[in-house]
Amino acid sequence: MSWMIFAFVFWICAWGTNIALVRSRLSDTTAVKYTVPILFGLTIVVLWEAVVHSFAISPAILPAPSAVADRFINSTGMLWEDFVQTVLKGALRGYIIGVLAAFVVAILIDRSPFLTRGLLPIGNFVAALPIVGVAPILVSWFGFDWHSKAAVVVVMVFFPVLVNTVQGLRETDAMLRDLMKTYAAGYFKTLLKLRIPAAMPFIFNGLKVAATLALIGAIVAEYFGSPTRGMGFRISTGVGSLSIDLVWAEIVVAALAGTAFYGIVAFIEKKVTFWHPSQRG
Amino acid sequence: MTRTLFPVLTVLFGILVIWFLAVAPMNIRVTLDQAARAGGDVVPTEAVERRNASTLSLLLNNKSYIAGGYDLDRPRLPTPTQVGQELWKTTGAMILKGRTWSKRSLIYHGWITLQSTFWGFLLGTSVGILGAVLVVKSRVLEMSLVPWAIISQAVPIVALAPMIIVLSSQAGIDGRGFPKALISSYLCFFPVMVGMIKGLRAPNAEQLDLLKTYSASGQQQFLKLRVPASLPYLFTSLKIGVAAALVGAIVGELPTGAISGLGARILIGDQFGTPLAIWSALFAAAILAGVLVTLLDRTQHVLLRKMGMRT
The missing domain is CATH 1.10.3720.10 (MetI-like)
Known part of the structure; x- marks a missing residue:
């Protein structure tokens, strides 16, 4: 009971602090922009801990955050091994290959308006499909190790990046292209100095969508067969053996990896497309 | 509408052609293994040698078996027609037989x-x-x-x-x-x-x-x-x-x-x-x-x- 009361008091205090912070003159500073969501998240963790303790929920169903943190600290070695296998080997390599392939194809297609018109609707459609379903096929083609995971990621990230890049390359208006012509710039000069930079906001849109898809692809593919390491492998065996705290620890790793991945792409976007209105805020 | 319809159909057709062509190299190993087991004349004859041979050389040395790759029961890559047939068998044909809600539909x-x-x-x-x-x-x-x-x-x-x-x-x-x-x-x-x-x-x-x-x-x-x-x-x-x-x-x-x-x-x-x-x-x-x-x-x-x- 005391846990529940503490959680309630914490909730009220955090809520009050957040309201006060947002209403204060400081509400536009970066510190407040981080404090408010962090307090919100902390409240949920405290409530979770309180619910687990006061209702005596079995750790096989829902472990307390403290138990998950404990497990996290005690098995960093294994978590790191899984992280390397799934994120660095599977997701990241697949992401790089898929993005580069999409980029090259987009630039090739862009030379023909006919192909562009034909491929955009198809690409848009395919980008909306449940492509994760190809995971079992690709696992049977490329084997259990990271190659098949990277292949799934390649297929998943290819279309969102392709569609966005093609759309971005069409962004420049006739005036700007005429200007390049008056500078006597050829196709490649125009592409390099005008059209690719102008396409960057679109490309980064695709890259950000692809960043979240990449992790999903790499983890799902591990459900269909993997060596005895990897986040997807650990999660499916963890659920089977009721070591739920380990599963949650893996989810924390997945969340951190996913957020970091997204954050890095967003950071590069900020540096590259500093000129775009959406970045000047 | 018609402005995009023709290009879309062309691209779709292109994808189908590429898919169809890809079936031969994807399935050649399975086809040759089956043919060898059935006593067919396969080059190279040993399974180990076949595993080390490149796909291209297998294709060139066993031209007569390429067609077999388009009609496998368990292909690595099925042909578009096989997928279409399977799709029809599990949807339209089921309706015609009055078994729309069967577990296989x-x-x-x-x-x-x-x-x-x-x-x-x-x-x-x-x-x-x-x-x-x-x-x-x-x-x-x-x-x-x-x-x-x-x-x-x-x-x-x-x-x-x-x-x-x-x-x-x-x-x-x-x-x-x-x-x-x-x-x-x-x-x-x-x-x-x-x-x-x-x-x-x-x-x-x-x-x-x-x-x-x-x-x-x-x-x-x-x-x-x-x-x-x-x-x-x-x-x-x-x-x-x-x-x-x-x-x-x-x-x-x-x-x-x-x-x-x-x-x-x-x-x-x-x-x-x-x-x-x-x-x-x-x-x-x-x-x-x-x-x-x-x-x-x-x-x-x-x-x-x-x-x-x-x-």
């Missing part, structure tokens, strides 16, 4: 997945719209909710899927419908919320000022200006949302050992080594996604035209 499995998709879509859309309204109304909630909504999408949902199933079965909820709908709504709510926030904020200062001169209350301003203005945004994100909900329903079936649904067909096809079942389930899912998005697109067209907006 993809219509039955598609219906199971469609149900989860529908509930997930409903739940996800409600949460998304509610979240957007709260965020637009309250700055505290905006600052605390929006970052977490973004982080929630960076968490791979499939990592959570087995957990959600354990939790809901322990909580005494039977069947896989509920966890599947929950996973599906998790993927669906985010695009709807983002689109709705944008939509509710779409009215510009002039329009807001005009309503002020009418002495409209905050609620009237919300209902008569912000909500109608948000509809085009809402529909655009609903189309993304319904596709995401379908992905969620299928992903929800994959790691959970479900026995019915399109995702379960993929899973079972993988376990029993019947690639044709996987491919036909994949295409059925694609068709389902296409139908759902088209339905929403038509609704958007009709509704917005009735409201006097240009679409």
Whole structure:
């Protein structure tokens, strides 16, 4: 009971602090922009801990955050091994290959308006499909190790990046292209100095969508067969053996990896497309 | 319409041709193994040598066996016609035989997945719209909710899927419908919320000022200006949302050992080594996604035209 009361008091205090912070003159500073969501998240963790303790929920169903943190600290070695296998080997390599392939194809297609018109609707459609379903096929083609995971990621990230890049390359208006012509710039000069930079906001849109898809692809593919390491492998065996705290620890790793991945792409976007209105805020 | 139809058909035709050509190199090893076992004249004769030989040399040395690769029971890559036949066998032919709801019919499995998709879509859309309204109304909630909504999408949902199933079965909820709908709504709510926030904020200062001169209350301003203005945004994100909900329903079936649904067909096809079942389930899912998005697109067209907006 005391846990529940503490959680309630914490909730009220955090809520009050957040309201006060947002209403204060400081509400536009970066510190407040981080404090408010962090307090919100902390409240949920405290409530979770309180619910687990006061209702005596079995750790096989829902472990307390403290138990998950404990497990996290005690098995960093294994978590790191899984992280390397799934994120660095599977997701990241697949992401790089898929993005580069999409980029090259987009630039090739862009030379023909006919192909562009034909491929955009198809690409848009395919980008909306449940492509994760190809995971079992690709696992049977490329084997259990990271190659098949990277292949799934390649297929998943290819279309969102392709569609966005093609759309971005069409962004420049006739005036700007005429200007390049008056500078006597050829196709490649125009592409390099005008059209690719102008396409960057679109490309980064695709890259950000692809960043979240990449992790999903790499983890799902591990459900269909993997060596005895990897986040997807650990999660499916963890659920089977009721070591739920380990599963949650893996989810924390997945969340951190996913957020970091997204954050890095967003950071590069900020540096590259500093000129775009959406970045000047 | 005709301006894009011809290029789209051409590209589709090109994809089919590439697919058809790729079948030969993909299937040649399986074909040769089968032919060698049946006592056929295969070059090289030893299985070990064949494994080390390049695909191209196998193709060139065994020209007479290439055709066999287009008619395998368990191909590595089936031909488009094989997939089409399998699709017809499990849908149209089932209807003709009056066994539409048989366990082998993809219509039955598609219906199971469609149900989860529908509930997930409903739940996800409600949460998304509610979240957007709260965020637009309250700055505290905006600052605390929006970052977490973004982080929630960076968490791979499939990592959570087995957990959600354990939790809901322990909580005494039977069947896989509920966890599947929950996973599906998790993927669906985010695009709807983002689109709705944008939509509710779409009215510009002039329009807001005009309503002020009418002495409209905050609620009237919300209902008569912000909500109608948000509809085009809402529909655009609903189309993304319904596709995401379908992905969620299928992903929800994959790691959970479900026995019915399109995702379960993929899973079972993988376990029993019947690639044709996987491919036909994949295409059925694609068709389902296409139908759902088209339905929403038509609704958007009709509704917005009735409201006097240009679409």
